[in-house]
Amino acid sequence: MFNIVLKGGDVLGADGQIRQTDIAISGSIITQIGTIPEPQANRVIDCRNKLIVPGFVNTHTHAAMTLFRSYADDMMLMDWLQTKIWPAEANLTSEDVYWGTLLAIAEMIKSGTTCFADMYFFMPDVAKAVAESGIRAVLSRGMAGVTPSANQALAESESFYNEWHNAGDGRITVMLGPHAPYTCPPDYLKKVTALAGKLGAEIHIHLSETAGEVADCTKQYNKSPIALMQELGVLDHGTLAAHCVHVSPEDIAIMKEKGVRVAHNPGSNMKLASGVAPIPQMLQAGICVGLGTDGAASNNNLDMVEELRLVATLHKVHGLDPLAVPAKAAVDMATVQGAKALGLGQVTGQLETGYKADITIFDMQQPHWHPRHDRISLLAYAASAHDVHTVIVDGKILLDNRQFTTIDQEQLFAEADRRGMQLVKKSHTK
Ligand SMILES: N[C@@H](CCSC[C@H]1O[C@@H](n2cnc3c(=O)[nH]cnc32)[C@H](O)[C@@H]1O)C(=O)O
Numbered sequence: 001m002f003n004i005v006l007k008g009g010d011v012l013g014a015d016g017q018i019r020q021t022d023i024a025i026s027g028s029i030i031t032q033i034g035t036i037p038e039p040q041a042n043r044v045i046d047c048r049n050k051l052i053v054p055g056f057v058n059t060h061t062h063a064a065m066t067l068f069r070s071y072a073d074d075m076m077l078m079d080w081l082q083t084k085i086w087p088a089e090a091n092l093t094s095e096d097v098y099w100g101t102l103l104a105i106a107e108m109i110k111s112g113t114t115c116f117a118d119m120y121f122f123m124p125d126v127a128k129a130v131a132e133s134g135i136r137a138v139l140s141r142g143m144a145g146v147t148p149s150a151n152q153a154l155a156e157s158e159s160f161y162n163e164w165h166n167a168g169d170g171r172i173t174v175m176l177g178p179h180a181p182y183t184c185p186p187d188y189l190k191k192v193t194a195l196a197g198k199l200g201a202e203i204h205i206h207l208s209e210t211a212g213e214v215a216d217c218t219k220q221y222n223k224s225p226i227a228l229m230q231e232l233g234v235l236d237h238g239t240l241a242a243h244c245v246h247v248s249p250e251d252i253a254i255m256k257e258k259g260v261r262v263a264h265n266p267g268s269n270m271k272l273a274s275g276v277a278p279i280p281q282m283l284q285a286g287i288c289v290g291l292g293t294d295g296a297a298s299n300n301n302l303d304m305v306e307e308l309r310l311v312a313t314l315h316k317v318h319g320l321d322p323l324a325v326p327a328k329a330a331v332d333m334a335t336v337q338g339a340k341a342l343g344l345g346q347v348t349g350q351l352e353t354g355y356k357a358d359i360t361i362f363d364m365q366q367p368h369w370h371p372r373h374d375r376i377s378l379l380a381y382a383a384s385a386h387d388v389h390t391v392i393v394d395g396k397i398l399l400d401n402r403q404f405t406t407i408d409q410e411q412l413f414a415e416a417d418r419r420g421m422q423l424v425k426k427s428h429t430k
């Protein structure tokens with residue numbers, strides 16, 4: 001007796017092939033892939049005309065920033081952070097972060113994401129939203145060495161790690177989150193690496209996002225951000241580096257040597273005009289690259305289906321090379337490579353027996369899914385998040401025929417709207 005059986009869908013297998021078959025789920029795990037003639041299960045889902053893929057892994061976001069969606073757009077990164085976002089964030093309460101995170105989780109589940117990496121603050125409230133909603137997440141308390149809360153952030157990171165790493169039925173893991181080289185001076189980063197060594201924790205950091213960041217770092221330390229991080233030991237504990245837009249061939253060699261995994265955020269990089277990360281060169285060098293949305297204030301959505309299309313088209317036009325980042329490579333970045341980037345390569349990101357049942361089911365009964373010459377091409381270039389029909393995380397159905405099973409949508413929208421409006425009002429009246 002299985003818990004769930006997905007019957008007769010077009011399944012994207014771990015070998016990269018799509019075939020029509022069945023998937024059985026017992027507890028939190030995929031226990032069988034192959035034809036199951038008369039399935040005995042608590043729930044059998046008819047998946048004919050549906051595409052079944054590993055749930056998407058969003059490798060970099062600031063979930064609660066959904067509260068600032070559409071508040072400050074069309075600005076330079078540093079101006080945007082310093083004059084708009086950081087003043088507004090100064091008013092955030094733990095309840096705001098809980099509701100903003102839950103709004104992000106709802107948006108991610110509805111667009112097929114089953115796991116995300118977050119860097120923010122009030123992390124116990126983020127973890128609570130993750131635990132209650134049923135999604136999987138890798139959480140980091142963002143730490144900035146230049147703010148009054150620098151030491152407190154270190155202490156909070158340690159207690160958060162001790163309390164939440166491997167918590168929530170194992171759905172939550174924790175990394176340390178030094179924000180960026182421009183907010184974390186070398187002395188502070190040394191404290192972070194010492195803590196990483198003590199805890200055995202990995203590190204999630206923004207690196208080489210803008211040309212200005214690299215120029216300032218080079219001026220101050222005579223080194224690129226990547227080279228500086230290598231010198232400070234930041235790359236010795238397992239590193240998830242967001243952005244890596246302005247990296248040189250020397251930087252790429254260091255990243256390869258140190259096993260740095262990249263969270264590539266094409267939507268955010270385009271909107272903030274940060275630049276185009278040399279993703280084809282990184283892939284060529286054998287670096288693990290996952291896909292991310294970044295926060296909803298710099299994207300402005302958390303839609304990995306859109307990000308898939310962006311990564312598969314941005315690098316083509318940028319390199320004037322239609323062979324750059326093919327559809328299959330884009331889908332891999334959104335799934336299996338993303339899972340590896342988060343240290344979850346043995347857990348999620350693939351439809352394979354023994355893996356967690358983290359699964360997204362697309363409804364292909366839509367005009368843009370016909371005819372079906374190549375389903376991977378349809379997913380990368382033609383699909384919409386609106387086609388997401390059912391989402392399963394850790395063997396539990398979180399989106400059932402487009403309806404949330406763990407989230408009260410009415411209450412969520414009311415809380416998020418009220419809190420988002422209030423926050424922005426407060427930062428104007430200061
Ligand atoms: N400011 C916090 C720690 C940082 S949390 C993560 C931070 O990343 C910021 N952030 C969001 N998007 C980006 C981006 O694209 N680049 C750099 N920082 C960002 C976000 O506003 C948030 O403040 C403290 O002092 O405790």
Ligand SMILES: [Zn+2]
Nearest residue numbers: 206242294295
């Ligand atoms: Zn970010």
